[in-house]
Structure formats: structure tokens, C-alpha cells
Amino acid sequence: MSSKQENPFKPGAGPDPEMILRLREGRCHDPHALLGCHPDGPGFFVARAWHPEAVGAEFLLLAENGGPGRKMTEIAPGLFACRQPGDCPEAASYRYRFHFADRSTWETHDPYRFSPGPGELDLYLLAEGRHQQLFNWLGAHPQTRGGVCGTAFAVWAPNAERVSVVGDFNHWNGLRHPMRSLGETGVWELFIPGLQPGTLYKYELRTRTGELRLKTDPLAFRMELRPQNASLVFDHGNYIWGDREWETRRQDKQKGEVPLAIYEVHLGSWRRPPERDFPNYRELAPELIAHVKEMGFTHIELLPISEYPFDGSWGYQVSGYYAPTSRYGDPDDFKFFVDYCHQHGIGVILDWVPAHFPKDDFSLRRFDGTALYEHEDPRRGEHPDWGTLIFNFGRPEVANFLAANANFWFEYYHIDGLRVDAVASMLYLDYSRKEGEWLPNIYGGRENLEAIDFLRQLNRDIRRLYPDRLMIAEESTSWPGVSRAPELGGLGFDYKWNMGWMNDTLAYFQIDPLYRTYHHNQITFSIIYAFSEHFLLPFSHDEVVHGKGSLFNKMPGDDWQKFANLRLLLGYQFTHPGKKLLFMGTELAVRKEWDFASQIDWKLLENDERRQRFFNFCRDLVRLYRHLPALWRKDHEESGFSWIDCHDHRNSILIYQRRGNPEENLICILNLTPLTHFDYRIGLPETGTFREIFNSDAAFYGGSNQGNLGRIEAQALSFHNLPASAEITVPPLALLILEKENPQATD
Numbered sequence: 001m002s003s004k005q006e007n008p009f010k011p012g013a014g015p016d017p018e019m020i021l022r023l024r025e026g027r028c029h030d031p032h033a034l035l036g037c038h039p040d041g042p043g044f045f046v047a048r049a050w051h052p053e054a055v056g057a058e059f060l061l062l063a064e065n066g067g068p069g070r071k072m073t074e075i076a077p078g079l080f081a082c083r084q085p086g087d088c089p090e091a092a093s094y095r096y097r098f099h100f101a102d103r104s105t106w107e108t109h110d111p112y113r114f115s116p117g118p119g120e121l122d123l124y125l126l127a128e129g130r131h132q133q134l135f136n137w138l139g140a141h142p143q144t145r146g147g148v149c150g151t152a153f154a155v156w157a158p159n160a161e162r163v164s165v166v167g168d169f170n171h172w173n174g175l176r177h178p179m180r181s182l183g184e185t186g187v188w189e190l191f192i193p194g195l196q197p198g199t200l201y202k203y204e205l206r207t208r209t210g211e212l213r214l215k216t217d218p219l220a221f222r223m224e225l226r227p228q229n230a231s232l233v234f235d236h237g238n239y240i241w242g243d244r245e246w247e248t249r250r251q252d253k254q255k256g257e258v259p260l261a262i263y264e265v266h267l268g269s270w271r272r273p274p275e276r277d278f279p280n281y282r283e284l285a286p287e288l289i290a291h292v293k294e295m296g297f298t299h300i301e302l303l304p305i306s307e308y309p310f311d312g313s314w315g316y317q318v319s320g321y322y323a324p325t326s327r328y329g330d331p332d333d334f335k336f337f338v339d340y341c342h343q344h345g346i347g348v349i350l351d352w353v354p355a356h357f358p359k360d361d362f363s364l365r366r367f368d369g370t371a372l373y374e375h376e377d378p379r380r381g382e383h384p385d386w387g388t389l390i391f392n393f394g395r396p397e398v399a400n401f402l403a404a405n406a407n408f409w410f411e412y413y414h415i416d417g418l419r420v421d422a423v424a425s426m427l428y429l430d431y432s433r434k435e436g437e438w439l440p441n442i443y444g445g446r447e448n449l450e451a452i453d454f455l456r457q458l459n460r461d462i463r464r465l466y467p468d469r470l471m472i473a474e475e476s477t478s479w480p481g482v483s484r485a486p487e488l489g490g491l492g493f494d495y496k497w498n499m500g501w502m503n504d505t506l507a508y509f510q511i512d513p514l515y516r517t518y519h520h521n522q523i524t525f526s527i528i529y530a531f532s533e534h535f536l537l538p539f540s541h542d543e544v545v546h547g548k549g550s551l552f553n554k555m556p557g558d559d560w561q562k563f564a565n566l567r568l569l570l571g572y573q574f575t576h577p578g579k580k581l582l583f584m585g586t587e588l589a590v591r592k593e594w595d596f597a598s599q600i601d602w603k604l605l606e607n608d609e610r611r612q613r614f615f616n617f618c619r620d621l622v623r624l625y626r627h628l629p630a631l632w633r634k635d636h637e638e639s640g641f642s643w644i645d646c647h648d649h650r651n652s653i654l655i656y657q658r659r660g661n662p663e664e665n666l667i668c669i670l671n672l673t674p675l676t677h678f679d680y681r682i683g684l685p686e687t688g689t690f691r692e693i694f695n696s697d698a699a700f701y702g703g704s705n706q707g708n709l710g711r712i713e714a715q716a717l718s719f720h721n722l723p724a725s726a727e728i729t730v731p732p733l734a735l736l737i738l739e740k741e742n743p744q745a746t747d
Contacts, residue, residue, distance in 0.1 A: 015048065020076045023050065026174055026206055027162055029181040036112035037088040045088045049096040049110065052078035052175045056099035060107070061089070069097055078175075091193075092147035109148050109193035116182060116189055117141075117152045123185040126156070129396025132465065133411065134404045135322060138187075139219030142197055142235045150193035151233050153179065153201075155217060156397055157368035158186025160205040165190055166214070167201035167230070174204035174212065186397070199233040200224070202362075207369025216320065216362050218373075218401065223307045225326040229319065229362045236412055239335045243342035243414060251468040253298070254347060254416060255494075257660075259632040260579035261622050262349065263297040264540055266314060267305065267328055270584055272599045281324075281333040285340035292346055295587060296622035299347035301419055303541065305334070306353070309360055314541070314596055315351065316421060317358035317388060321405045324413075331412075338414055347416040349470065350409055354402045355422040356388040365389060373398050379439045383425065385432045393426075394450035403458050410466050417470025420493070424476045426451040452491070459492025470494050472536060483534035498535040498578055501526040506543065509569050512556045513652065513673040513733070520649035523672070526576070527641065534636045535578040539570075544583060544594045552589045561674055563589060563610060564703060564733035567617050567696040568670065571735030574625045575658060575668045577635050587618040613702035620701075624694055624737075633660030644683050644720050651675075653730060655682055655720070667738040669730060676706050677730040683720025689713055689741040690726070697731030706731035712738060 015034055022028040023035075031050070040046040049057050049072060057080035058069030072080035080096075091113035098106050118137050125131035126138075141152045153165050163179045169192075170176035179188035195201075205213045216223065220231035246253075254260065271287060272279050292300055305328075307320030315325070324334040341348050357373070359365050364373045374389040375381030381390055392398050409415040425431045430438040430446045441449050459471050473493040475482050478500075484490025508522045516523075544550050555565035566589055574580055585600045589611055592601070604611045625631050634640025644655040644667070652672035659665050667690065669682065684690065690712045697703030712726045719725035730736065 015075070015081075020079060023079065023178070024052070024076060024175070026164070026178070028178050029162060031178045032112050032180045036110055039088060040083055044083055044085055046081055046083045047072070047094070047096075047110075048075075048079065048081045049098070050079055050112075050176075051096075051098045052173070053100060054078060054080070054098040055101050056080070058097040058099075059084070060095045060097055062093055062095065072096075090146055109150070111150075111177065111190060111192050114145050114148075114191040116180065117145075117191065118154055118182065118187060118189060123182060123187060126187065126397055126400060127185055129400040129403075131400055132404060132407055132461065134400060135219055135408045135412075139217055139221060139322065140201065140231065140233045142195075142233060143191075145191055148193045149196075150191055151195040151199065152189070152191045153203075153217075154187055154189040155179075155203055155219075156186050156401075157188055157203070157205055157372070158184075159208060159370045159372065160188070160368040161208050161210075162206040163188040164204045165192060165201055166204045167199055169195060169199060169201075172202075172204075174206075195233060197233050197235040200230040201233065202230055205368055209369065211369055213366075213369060214362065215367060218364060218367070219322045220307075220320055221323055222331055223320045223323045223326060226309050226311075229309060229360075231320075231323075234331055236331065239332045241335070241339055241414065243339050246342035246345070247414065250347075250416060254470055255468060257629075257633045257635075259298060259626045259629075260495075260536070261297045261625060262299045262301045262536075262579070262581040263292050263295065264301045264303070264538075264581055264583045266303045266541065266584070266594075266596060268311075269594070269596050269599050271602065278327045281329040281337040284328065285337045289341055289344050289346055293344060295619050296626055297346070298626065299349055299416065300341065301349040301581065302351060304351045304353055304421070309358065309363075311596065313358070316353055317356075317386070318353050319358060319360055319363040321401075322408055335413060342414065348414075349417040349419055349472070350415050351421055352406065352409075352418040353421045354391065354405075355426045356383045356386060356390050358388050373401070377439065379433075379437060380429070383432075384437070385425075390425075392450075393448070393454040399450075399454045399457075402454070403461065406458060406462065407465065410462075410469055415469075417472060417494075419472040419474060419497075420455075421474055423455070423473045423482070423491075424479070426455065427475070427477070427479055455491050455493075456486040460486050463492065473497065475499070481533075494534060495536040495579060496533045497538050497540075497581075498526070498530075498533075499538075500529070501535070501576070501578070502538055502543070505569070505572065506539075506554060509565060510554050510556060513561075513565075516652045516672050517649050520652065523572075523654065524646045527643070527646075530577045530641070531636060531638050536581060537573050537576060537578040538581040539573065539583060539586060540581060541583045541594055544585075548593060550590050550593050551586055552591055553593075557674070559610070561733065563614055564674070564697070567614070567701060567703070568672065568733050568735055570618065570621060571694075571696050572670060574621050575631060575656075575666075575735065575737065577641050577658075579632070579635065580622075580625065582618075587615055589614045610702050613700065617696060617701035620694075621696075628664070628666060628739075629660040630658045630664040630666045631660075633664065644722065651677060651680075653677070653680075657685070665740065667736075669728075669736040669738070671730045671732060671734050674732040676704075676732050679727045680730045681719055681725050681727050683718075683722035684714040684724040684726060684738075685722055686740065687714045687716050687724045690738040691741045692736060693739050694737035695731065695734065696736075697734035703734060704732060706734070707736070711741070 057072040060069040072082040164174040165177045166172045179190040217231040222232040222234040304315030306318045307323040472495045476499040481490030482496040486492040555562040654670040699705040714724040
């Protein structure tokens with residue numbers, strides 16, 4: 001079906017032989033200059049079609065009702081051409097029909113007849129590192145161009161010699177669909193007609209050294225379930241959201257003086273179906289949210305759900321920053337999950353990992369044959385603790401990739417906030433490195449100036465574009481101003497995890513109560529710095545893995561003391577200044593440490609009365625926290641807390657006030673030993689009746705039921721530098737909360 005001529009077109013000079021050679025060898029950076037339709041002398045155009053496996057081709061004008069096509073001449077193996085009178089036709093008005101050696105045929109629109117998708121402004125903003133929504137054009141986007149349905153692909157790979165889209169649709173042949181380079185921007189693009197959502201694809205890149213690299217799309221919206229790792233075309237335009245009420249009221253629910261009680265969840269091990277490895281987002285939502293609402297939490301925080309290859313990383317080694325993991329369903333399933341949370345009044349925070357990425361060769365590592373996303377020098381580019389690679393925050397396009405990813409979760413998935421993982425590792429060039437294993441900054445210091453600038457700009461932009469979203473830093477050092485505005489020299493986060501409080505508190509509670517008297521300053525020290533940042537108090541997954549044991553098993557003593565200590569630990573957390581976070585399973589006082597490969601032992605609630613009572617305690621504590629503004633209204637102001645007595649180290653007793661507005665005042669008493677104290681005098685701010693509104697030692701919670709029968713009468717006897725006082729019973733290993741009784745209130 002083919003006839004070969006050196007130059008079949010008399011009027012035109014014919015295509016450049018060097019360009020043809022580059023196309024056939026997979027080295028062509030501008031296939032559109034050769035392929036498609038081009039003017040060829042006055043009143044004529046030439047059409048060139050490419051399929052390296054074809055033995056013949058026809059040019060089909062669709063207006064001619066699909067009749068016989070014009071036979072195209074093979075001017076080189078797989079490259080066909082025909083010259084026609086008239087102007088270059090529109091892409092929708094013609095097709096190519098390819099013929100193959102097995103006598104099969106295939107028709108397609110011409111992928112090389114379409115103008116570039118990215119505009120000049122898009123490319124300029126990417127190069128500047130300031131494109132807030134680059135996800136709207138980089139990646140794979142189903143769309144219609146010129147009346148032709150297909151998918152537009154665009155990828156940033158500035159050092160590649162050639163980039164092609166490959167997949168099942170072209171037998172993963174990198175010669176079939178080479179992309180067009182858009183010059184110095186480093187962006188490659190191609191519109192492929194006929195490709196629909198669900199199509200598997202990757203990019204094949206030829207490096208400057210001739211190496212072929214097969215890569216997933218850095219902006220893939222969906223990826224295969226591991227161990228497979230291809231990208232999938234996905235259409236984000238189909239899901240209809242139902243959370244408008246939440247969206248309009250989000251600011252009131254999470255900004256300013258509000259309660260924030262977060263339930264941290266690993267979706268794969270919260271609850272899993274017996275017949276499958278993973279639950280689906282849609283089936284998880286009703287069960288999980290019913291539980292969260294019963295407990296009284298305001299938000300859930302999901303361990304990373306951006307696609308990741310290794311289950312054992314729990315999501316902290318991300319390979320698909322723009323794709324929710326396929327373990328639990330497709331992107332619309334995850335939208336349903338978030339939508340369901342919002343419709344039931346629960347916010348959703350994602351764990352986000354911009355500090356590092358894994359070395360898997362199918363992903364970002366040496367993406368175009370060079371250290372594109374990472375640093376070339378391992379003293380800057382490799383993380384010694386996790387065996388991962390560190391982003392080059394000083395490269396504008398890389399910073400843009402990450403910043404736009406944060407925006408993406410807000411835009412496409414209505415996410416309410418991001419908890420930024422491992423911020424400390426981003427701030428310090430010598431993080432977890434010995435002398436000689438790191439490179440100083442331009443001033444000779446250890447601060448990562450590019451990462452600091454990235455975080456400040458990120459938070460500045462989010463505050464401007466999404467003022468009702470939360471940005472939370474997991475930052476474990478004493479870096480100043482993490483939650484201070486960038487304009488004031490801070491990093492700009494809304495909250496910082498209080499890792500110092502968490503470490504000191506857990507260390508203290510693991511001490512036998514007999515010896516706590518010698519460590520009293522360890523439990524009181526946190527108030528010295530409690531208002532230096534906007535803190536969030538976490539008992540997270542990190543504290544119950546890698547041999548650390550569960551929170552329950554960290555507690556000293558027999559089982560009765562373990563339960564009492566754990567109730568007291570959580571009571572201290574929920575009455576201490578700062579927002580709150582608990583990892584799933586804490587409410588069951590689980591004995592085993594967390595295992596990502598198995599679900600929480602929910603049978604404990606059915607079979608163990610002690611854990612049922614402990615569950616009651618956790619539920620009532622979280623609900624009480626939300627109900628009492630004194631516990632959260634002035635979390636970040638010194639006026640929201642004052643000691644009544646922090647000096648009784650002999651008895652290991654703490655007494656403090658939590659305040660909100662003038663009428664919102666609570667007295668908190670903590671007994672950190674298993675001894676009951678009778679007739680123990682405490683100072684009180686005024687005379688009258690105080691109600692004992694919470695007692696962690698109540699029998700209902702599994703305690704010894706010591707207490708004050710619900711009421712305390714304060715006398716005009718000065719004590720603890722306060723005008724009134726009372727003698728009370730202080731239960732063992734317990735928290736009491738007192739509130740001044742309103743004379744107009746009735747029981």
C-alpha cells in the first residue's frame with residue numbers, strides 16, 4: 001500500500017531530512033513542525049501523519065461522508081504525507097486511517113493539528129514560581145478542542161531531549177506520541193484526541209545522554225493501586241458538592257476563638273472490611289463520622305492520603321502529590337468522603353508532606369535525567385533518616401509545584417486545613433546530620449533560607465487566597481515565630497504542634513507516682529512558654545509506634561492505675577492551654593501499639609466494661625471541652641490561664657484557673673498520685689457554691705468514686721493569695737473541674 005519517493009512534492013521543498021531522522025529516532029522536540037497540516041505553496045497544504053508501526057495511511061475529509069480517503073505517500077518508515085488543494089483544514093474536519101501489516105486499520109484525529117494549550121501567562125507564572133493554580137493546565141485534562149474530544153497533556157521537564165505520552169492506547173511506544181517543547185519554559189504539551197478518563201498513561205523521557213526514563217505524571221489526578229504505578233486520566237468536572245453551608249460558615253468554625261478538637265485517623269486501619277485489604281472512602285464516611293460526632297470532635301486529621309507506593313510509610317513517602325490514594329477508591333469517592341464530613345459538621349485536615357519524597361525511579365527522582373526536583377549534592381538533597389530526597393525549595397518551579405499542591409487540595413477537595421509534616425527538617429540544613437555532612441547557607445549558617453522563604457510565601461498566599469483554611473506546623477524545635485505572621489518575621493502558620501509539652505508530659509506520666517514529687521517542674525514548665533506560639537497539643541500516631549507502646553501501656557502501675565493515669569493524662573491535655581489532637585484508638589485505651597496493617601480492636605468496647613467506661617470518659621471530656629469556652633476561648637492569651645497553686649510537689653497536686661470571658665471561669669485540680677486527700681484546702685476566687693462539673697474518678701468512668709458530692713462551699717478565708725477557700729476531697733489520680741454556680745440556675 002505504500003510507494004516511497006525521495007520527494008513526492010514538486011512545489012514544496014519537502015520536510016527536513018534531519019527532522020525526519022530525529023522523529024524516527026525519538027529525539028524530536030517539536031513534532032508539530034513536521035506533522036499535521038501545513039501550507040505548501042499557493043492554494044495547497046500538506047498533511048503528514050506518523051505511526052511507526054503502520055504500513056500505509058489515508059487522509060479522510062469527514063465532509064465526504066467517510067468515503068475512500070486520499071492515499072498518503074510513505075516518505076519515510078511510518079511517516080506518510082499527501083498534498084491537497086485549499087487551506088489547512090480544521091482538526092475536526094479530517095482524520096487519518098492507518099493500515100497495518102495484519103490488515104487491520106485504525107482511524108484517529110490528528111494530534112498534531114492543535115494549538116498549544118498553556119498560554120503565555122501560564123508559562124510566565126510557572127517560570128516565576130507564582131502560578132497559584134498550575135494544576136488547571138499541567139497534568140492530564142480531558143477536554144474538547146475544536147470540536148474534538150480528547151485529553152490535553154502538559155509536563156515540566158526542562159532538561160529532556162524528548163518527552164512522549166505512552167500508555168495502553170499506543171502499546172507504551174514512546175515513538176508514537178512525542179510532545180512539543182514550549183521552549184525555555186521547560187514545558188512539553190500534546191493534545192491526544194479520543195483519550196478518555198480512565199486511560200492509563202506515563203511519560204517517556206529521553207535524557208540528554210540518550211537514556212530513556214518512564215515516569216508517572218507529577219500532577220496525575222489519579223494513579224493505579226500499588227504495586228502498579230501508572231497515572232490515570234481523570235475528569236474532575238463530574239462530582240456535585242453538597243457542602244455549601246459548611247463552606248460559607250468555615251471561617252466561624254476554625255478561625256479565632258473556637259474549640260479545636262482533632263481526631264487523627266489512618267483510614268486503612270481505622271476499620272477495614274473482612275473481605276478486602278482496604279475500605280472505600282464512601283463506606284468509611286458514615287461509620288467514621290458517626291463515631292467522631294458521638295465523641296464530640298470538631299475535625300478529623302487524615303494521615304497522608306496523597307498516593308504513595310509503600311504501605312509501611314503510612315503515606316509519608318509521597319509519589320503522587322495530586323492524587324488521593326487509590327487504596328480507598330477514586331478521587332470522586334474521596335470528594336464524597338469530605339463532602340459527607342462537611343454536611344455533618346466535621347472539618348477535614350490533611351497531613352501534607354512537602355519536606356521530602358521517595359527515591360522510587362518511576363516518580364520524581366531525577367525526573368528528566370537531572371536532579372530536577374531535588375538537589376544534586378546529597379549533602380543538600382538526601383535525607384539521612386528516611387532515605388528520601390529533599391525538595392530544592394530555591395528552584396521557583398519546584399516551590400510552585402508544592403505551593404500549588406496546597407491550593408489544589410483546597411480547590412478540588414474543599415479541604416479545611418493542612419498539617420505540614422517535618423517542618424523542622426525543612427528549616428535546618430544540618431537536620432539529623434553530623435559535621436561535614438551538610439552545606440551551610442550563603443551566610444555560613446545552618447538555616448535553610450530557601451525553605452524558610454517557601455514556607456513564609458506559602459502561608460502568606462494561603463492567608464490571602466483561603467483565609468478560612470488552617471495551616472498547622474509539626475515543628476519540634478524552638479524556632480521562633482512559627483505561628484507569627486511573616487510580616488512580623490514569623491513563618492505564618494496558624495498553629496504549631498507543642499512537641500515540648502508532649503514529650504515532657506509523657507515522660508512525666510511514665511514515672512511511678514511515688515517519684516513524681518522529684519519531677520514536679522517537668523509538668524509545670526510548659527506554662528512558661530505556653531503563650532509564645534499558637535500551640536496545638538498532640539498525642540499523635542508517632543507516640544504509639546516503633547516499640548513505644550500504646551498510651552495505656554506507657555502508664556505505670558496495675559491496670560486500675562493505668563486507666564486512672566490515662567484519664568488524668570487526657571484531662572490534663574484538655575484543660576491545658578492549646579488546641580487538642582488525639583490519635584484514633586486512644587478512646588479505647590488499647591493495650592497494643594498501633595499497627596497500620598490491622599484495624600483498631602473495636603471488640604474491646606463489646607467485651608471489656610473497663611474500656612466501655614473509659615470510652616464514656618473520653619466522650620464526656622471532649623464534649624465538655626467544646627461546651628466550656630473557658631477551656632478554649634483564650635488559649636493563646638496569658639489572661640486565659642493562671643496558677644492557683646503549682647508548688648505542692650510533695651503531694652503532686654496542681655491547681656489552676658482557665659478563663660474565657662469574665663463570666664467564664666473554671667478551677668482545675670489535678671492529683672498526680674494514687675492517694676486520696678481529704679480536707680485539702682484550695683484557694684478560690686470568690687465565696688459561694690462551686691459545682692463539681694467533672695470528676696475523672698467517677699465510678700461511671702471506672703474510678704473509685706471519691707469526690708465532693710457535686711458541690712463545694714467557698715468561705716471568706718483567704719488562701720493561695722485568693723479571697724476565698726474551701727476544704728475538698730481530692731480523688732486519687734484524678735482531675736476535678738469546678739465552676740461557680742449560677743444562683744439563677746436550677747438542677
